[in-house]
Protein backbone atom coordinates (compact mmCIF):
# COMPACT_ATOMS: atom_id res chain seq x y z
CA UNK A 106 0.00 0.00 0.00
CA UNK A 107 1.35 3.43 -0.91
CA UNK A 108 0.30 6.92 0.14
CA UNK A 109 1.04 9.60 2.72
CA UNK A 110 -0.15 7.35 5.57
CA UNK A 111 1.00 3.97 4.28
CA UNK A 112 1.23 1.49 7.13
CA UNK A 113 0.08 3.98 9.78
CA UNK A 114 -2.66 2.81 12.16
CA UNK A 115 -5.50 5.31 12.59
CA UNK A 116 -8.34 5.13 15.12
CA UNK A 117 -11.49 7.06 14.18
CA UNK A 118 -14.62 7.61 16.27
CA UNK A 119 -17.89 8.56 14.59
CA UNK A 120 -16.62 6.80 11.47
CA UNK A 121 -19.99 5.57 10.19
CA UNK A 122 -21.28 8.90 8.87
CA UNK A 123 -20.48 12.39 7.68
CA UNK A 124 -17.08 13.81 8.59
CA UNK A 125 -15.72 10.68 10.28
CA UNK A 126 -16.58 8.62 7.24
CA UNK A 127 -14.96 11.13 4.88
CA UNK A 128 -11.78 11.08 7.01
CA UNK A 129 -11.80 7.26 7.01
CA UNK A 130 -12.15 7.06 3.24
CA UNK A 131 -9.41 9.64 2.69
CA UNK A 132 -7.02 7.88 5.11
CA UNK A 133 -7.76 4.48 3.54
CA UNK A 134 -6.97 5.94 0.12
CA UNK A 135 -3.64 7.15 1.53
CA UNK A 136 -2.68 3.71 2.82
CA UNK A 137 -3.65 3.85 6.51
CA UNK A 138 -4.91 0.81 8.43
CA UNK A 139 -8.13 1.76 10.17
CA UNK A 140 -9.85 1.07 13.48
CA UNK A 141 -13.38 2.35 12.84
CA UNK A 142 -15.63 3.04 15.84
CA UNK A 143 -19.27 4.11 15.97
CA UNK A 144 -22.54 3.11 17.57
CA UNK A 145 -24.05 2.55 14.09
CA UNK A 146 -23.16 -1.06 13.23
CA UNK A 147 -24.72 -1.03 9.75
CA UNK A 148 -22.95 2.22 8.84
CA UNK A 149 -19.62 0.80 9.99
CA UNK A 150 -20.07 -2.35 7.91
CA UNK A 151 -20.95 -0.35 4.80
CA UNK A 152 -17.82 1.76 5.27
CA UNK A 153 -15.56 -1.22 6.02
CA UNK A 154 -16.53 -2.77 2.69
CA UNK A 155 -14.81 0.22 1.02
CA UNK A 156 -11.75 0.33 3.34
CA UNK A 157 -9.37 -2.59 2.88
CA UNK A 158 -8.15 -4.24 6.11
CA UNK A 159 -10.32 -2.07 8.41
CA UNK A 160 -11.44 -3.29 11.83
CA UNK A 161 -14.87 -2.12 13.00
CA UNK A 162 -15.94 -1.98 16.65
CA UNK A 163 -19.43 -0.89 17.70
CA UNK A 164 -19.14 1.38 20.73
CA UNK A 165 -20.81 4.19 22.59
CA UNK A 166 -18.02 6.77 22.92
CA UNK A 167 -19.36 7.86 26.31
CA UNK A 168 -18.65 4.40 27.77
CA UNK A 169 -15.17 3.92 29.24
CA UNK A 170 -15.55 0.14 28.94
CA UNK A 171 -16.53 0.38 25.25
CA UNK A 172 -13.62 2.69 24.42
CA UNK A 173 -11.14 0.45 26.25
CA UNK A 174 -12.53 -2.63 24.44
CA UNK A 175 -12.10 -0.93 21.06
CA UNK A 176 -8.57 0.22 21.88
CA UNK A 177 -7.62 -3.32 22.94
CA UNK A 178 -9.15 -4.81 19.79
CA UNK A 179 -7.20 -2.37 17.62
CA UNK A 180 -3.98 -3.11 19.49
CA UNK A 181 -4.47 -6.86 19.01
CA UNK A 182 -5.12 -6.50 15.31
CA UNK A 183 -2.69 -3.78 14.23
CA UNK A 184 -0.36 -2.90 17.11
CA UNK A 185 -0.48 0.63 18.55
CA UNK A 186 -2.31 3.39 16.70
CA UNK A 187 -0.25 6.49 15.89
CA UNK A 188 -3.19 8.57 14.63
CA UNK A 189 -6.52 9.41 16.32
CA UNK A 190 -9.49 11.33 14.95
CA UNK A 191 -12.48 11.98 17.25
CA UNK A 192 -15.49 12.71 15.05
CA UNK A 193 -18.35 11.17 17.06
CA UNK A 194 -20.70 13.89 18.20
CA UNK A 195 -24.30 14.96 18.55
CA UNK A 196 -26.30 18.20 18.48
CA UNK A 197 -28.15 17.89 21.77
CA UNK A 198 -30.92 20.19 22.97
CA UNK A 199 -31.84 23.19 20.83
CA UNK A 200 -33.70 24.95 23.66
CA UNK A 201 -32.30 28.12 25.22
CA UNK A 202 -29.64 27.08 27.73
CA UNK A 203 -31.76 27.83 30.80
CA UNK A 204 -34.63 25.73 29.41
CA UNK A 205 -32.59 22.63 28.51
CA UNK A 206 -33.45 19.43 30.37
CA UNK A 207 -30.77 18.06 32.71
CA UNK A 208 -30.77 14.61 31.09
CA UNK A 209 -30.33 16.12 27.60
CA UNK A 210 -27.52 18.37 28.82
CA UNK A 211 -25.74 15.44 30.51
CA UNK A 212 -26.06 13.17 27.47
CA UNK A 213 -24.64 15.86 25.18
CA UNK A 214 -21.61 16.41 27.39
CA UNK A 215 -21.16 12.65 27.82
CA UNK A 216 -20.91 12.15 24.07
CA UNK A 217 -19.16 15.32 22.87
CA UNK A 218 -16.81 16.04 25.77
CA UNK A 219 -16.42 12.81 27.74
CA UNK A 220 -16.30 10.82 24.48
CA UNK A 221 -13.39 12.94 23.24
CA UNK A 222 -11.61 12.67 26.60
CA UNK A 223 -12.06 8.87 26.73
CA UNK A 224 -10.66 8.50 23.21
CA UNK A 225 -7.61 10.54 24.21
CA UNK A 226 -7.26 8.55 27.44
CA UNK A 227 -7.36 5.18 25.64
CA UNK A 228 -5.37 6.02 22.50
CA UNK A 229 -2.70 8.52 23.55
CA UNK A 230 -0.85 5.73 25.42
CA UNK A 231 -0.86 3.76 22.15
CA UNK A 232 0.42 6.78 20.20
CA UNK A 233 3.18 7.17 22.80
CA UNK A 234 4.03 3.45 22.42
CA UNK A 235 4.14 3.93 18.65
CA UNK A 236 6.83 6.58 19.14
CA UNK A 237 4.61 9.62 18.60
CA UNK A 238 1.90 10.69 16.21
CA UNK A 239 -1.06 13.02 15.92
CA UNK A 240 -4.58 13.57 17.20
CA UNK A 241 -7.30 15.64 15.53
CA UNK A 242 -10.49 16.39 17.44
CA UNK A 243 -13.68 17.68 15.83
CA UNK A 244 -15.13 20.67 17.65
CA UNK A 245 -17.10 23.33 15.74
CA UNK A 246 -17.10 26.98 14.75
CA UNK A 247 -19.84 27.04 17.41
CA UNK A 248 -17.13 26.08 19.92
CA UNK A 249 -15.30 29.33 19.21
CA UNK A 250 -18.30 31.66 19.49
CA UNK A 251 -21.63 31.69 21.28
CA UNK A 252 -24.77 30.28 19.64
CA UNK A 253 -28.39 31.34 19.95
CA UNK A 254 -29.76 28.27 18.16
CA UNK A 255 -27.48 25.64 19.76
CA UNK A 256 -26.25 26.96 23.13
CA UNK A 257 -25.61 23.59 24.77
CA UNK A 258 -23.79 22.28 21.69
CA UNK A 259 -21.67 25.45 21.60
CA UNK A 260 -20.70 24.97 25.26
CA UNK A 261 -19.77 21.32 24.68
CA UNK A 262 -17.61 22.17 21.65
CA UNK A 263 -15.91 24.98 23.55
CA UNK A 264 -14.90 22.30 26.05
CA UNK A 265 -13.51 20.15 23.23
CA UNK A 266 -11.43 23.12 22.01
CA UNK A 267 -9.88 23.64 25.43
CA UNK A 268 -9.36 19.93 26.11
CA UNK A 269 -7.51 19.69 22.79
CA UNK A 270 -5.25 22.62 23.64
CA UNK A 271 -4.42 21.17 27.07
CA UNK A 272 -3.66 17.78 25.50
CA UNK A 273 -1.39 19.52 23.00
CA UNK A 274 0.58 21.11 25.85
CA UNK A 275 0.77 17.89 27.86
CA UNK A 276 1.88 15.58 25.05
CA UNK A 277 4.10 17.79 22.90
CA UNK A 278 7.22 16.54 24.73
CA UNK A 279 6.28 12.99 23.65
CA UNK A 280 6.11 13.91 19.98
CA UNK A 281 2.31 13.81 19.97
CA UNK A 282 0.62 16.73 18.21
CA UNK A 283 -3.01 17.52 19.10
CA UNK A 284 -5.08 19.86 16.94
CA UNK A 285 -8.74 20.67 16.71
CA UNK A 286 -10.83 21.30 13.58
CA UNK A 287 -13.77 23.68 13.92
CA UNK A 288 -16.12 23.25 10.97
CA UNK A 289 -18.81 25.69 9.95
CA UNK A 290 -21.94 24.18 8.38
CA UNK A 291 -20.94 21.09 6.42
CA UNK A 292 -23.36 19.00 4.35
CA UNK A 293 -23.78 15.83 6.44
CA UNK A 294 -26.71 14.05 8.11
CA UNK A 295 -26.07 16.18 11.23
CA UNK A 296 -26.65 19.39 9.28
CA UNK A 297 -29.84 17.92 7.80
CA UNK A 298 -30.98 17.14 11.37
CA UNK A 299 -30.28 20.74 12.42
CA UNK A 300 -32.63 22.02 9.75
CA UNK A 301 -35.25 19.33 10.36
CA UNK A 302 -35.43 20.37 14.03
CA UNK A 303 -36.20 24.00 13.15
CA UNK A 304 -39.75 25.37 13.11
CA UNK A 305 -39.09 26.66 9.56
CA UNK A 306 -36.38 24.42 8.01
CA UNK A 307 -36.06 26.47 4.80
CA UNK A 308 -35.59 29.71 6.72
CA UNK A 309 -33.04 28.07 9.05
CA UNK A 310 -31.12 26.75 6.03
CA UNK A 311 -31.03 30.21 4.42
CA UNK A 312 -29.95 31.77 7.73
CA UNK A 313 -27.11 29.26 8.17
CA UNK A 314 -25.93 29.64 4.58
CA UNK A 315 -25.86 33.43 4.93
CA UNK A 316 -23.43 33.11 7.87
CA UNK A 317 -20.74 31.80 5.50
CA UNK A 318 -19.08 34.53 3.44
CA UNK A 319 -18.14 31.97 0.77
CA UNK A 320 -21.90 31.69 0.17
CA UNK A 321 -22.31 27.94 0.48
CA UNK A 322 -22.12 25.03 2.91
CA UNK A 323 -18.90 23.04 3.17
CA UNK A 324 -18.38 19.51 1.91
CA UNK A 325 -17.23 16.62 4.12
CA UNK A 326 -14.24 16.09 1.83
CA UNK A 327 -13.05 19.64 2.53
CA UNK A 328 -12.98 18.92 6.26
CA UNK A 329 -11.31 15.55 5.68
CA UNK A 330 -8.57 17.25 3.62
CA UNK A 331 -7.88 19.60 6.55
CA UNK A 332 -7.84 16.72 9.03
CA UNK A 333 -5.35 14.80 6.88
CA UNK A 334 -3.16 17.91 6.62
CA UNK A 335 -3.09 18.20 10.42
CA UNK A 336 -2.37 14.47 10.84
CA UNK A 337 0.44 14.55 8.31
CA UNK A 338 4.06 15.60 8.19
CA UNK A 339 3.21 18.88 6.47
CA UNK A 340 1.82 20.00 9.83
CA UNK A 341 4.86 18.72 11.76
CA UNK A 342 5.29 22.03 13.64
CA UNK A 343 1.57 22.60 14.24
CA UNK A 344 0.05 21.69 17.58
CA UNK A 345 -2.58 23.23 19.86
CA UNK A 346 -4.40 24.86 16.95
CA UNK A 347 -8.20 25.26 16.74
CA UNK A 348 -8.62 25.64 13.00
CA UNK A 349 -11.90 26.93 11.55
CA UNK A 350 -13.00 25.27 8.29
CA UNK A 351 -15.97 27.53 7.97
CA UNK A 352 -16.10 29.42 4.69
CA UNK A 353 -15.04 32.59 6.50
CA UNK A 354 -17.80 32.51 9.11
CA UNK A 355 -15.45 33.55 11.92
CA UNK A 356 -13.34 35.93 9.84
Ligand SMILES: NC(=O)c1ccc[n+]([C@@H]2O[C@H](COP(=O)([O-])OP(=O)(O)OC[C@H]3O[C@@H](n4cnc5c(N)ncnc54)[C@H](O)[C@@H]3O)[C@@H](O)[C@H]2O)c1
Nearest residue numbers: 119121122123124144165166193194245288290291293295
Ligand atom coordinates in the same frame (compact mmCIF):
# COMPACT_ATOMS: atom_id res chain seq x y z
N1 LIG B 1 -21.78 18.76 9.91
C1 LIG B 1 -21.52 19.94 10.43
O1 LIG B 1 -21.98 20.98 9.93
C2 LIG B 1 -20.61 20.07 11.63
C3 LIG B 1 -20.20 21.34 11.98
C4 LIG B 1 -19.36 21.50 13.07
C5 LIG B 1 -18.94 20.40 13.78
N2 LIG B 1 -19.36 19.16 13.43
C6 LIG B 1 -18.89 18.05 14.26
O2 LIG B 1 -18.23 17.08 13.45
C7 LIG B 1 -18.43 15.77 14.00
C8 LIG B 1 -19.03 14.88 12.93
O3 LIG B 1 -20.29 15.42 12.56
P1 LIG B 1 -21.10 14.93 11.29
O4 LIG B 1 -21.65 16.12 10.64
O5 LIG B 1 -20.27 13.97 10.52
O6 LIG B 1 -22.30 14.16 12.02
P2 LIG B 1 -23.04 12.79 11.67
O7 LIG B 1 -24.25 12.79 12.51
O8 LIG B 1 -23.15 12.63 10.20
O9 LIG B 1 -22.00 11.71 12.20
C9 LIG B 1 -21.74 11.57 13.58
C10 LIG B 1 -21.38 10.13 13.84
O10 LIG B 1 -21.13 10.01 15.26
C11 LIG B 1 -21.77 8.81 15.70
N3 LIG B 1 -22.09 8.93 17.12
C12 LIG B 1 -22.90 9.83 17.70
N4 LIG B 1 -22.99 9.58 19.00
C13 LIG B 1 -22.22 8.50 19.26
C14 LIG B 1 -21.92 7.76 20.43
N5 LIG B 1 -22.43 8.07 21.62
N6 LIG B 1 -21.05 6.71 20.30
C15 LIG B 1 -20.54 6.37 19.12
N7 LIG B 1 -20.81 7.02 17.97
C16 LIG B 1 -21.65 8.08 18.04
C17 LIG B 1 -23.03 8.69 14.86
O11 LIG B 1 -23.55 7.36 14.85
C18 LIG B 1 -22.52 9.15 13.49
O12 LIG B 1 -22.02 8.08 12.74
C19 LIG B 1 -19.33 15.96 15.21
O13 LIG B 1 -18.55 16.00 16.37
C20 LIG B 1 -19.99 17.29 14.97
O14 LIG B 1 -20.39 17.91 16.15
C21 LIG B 1 -20.19 18.96 12.37
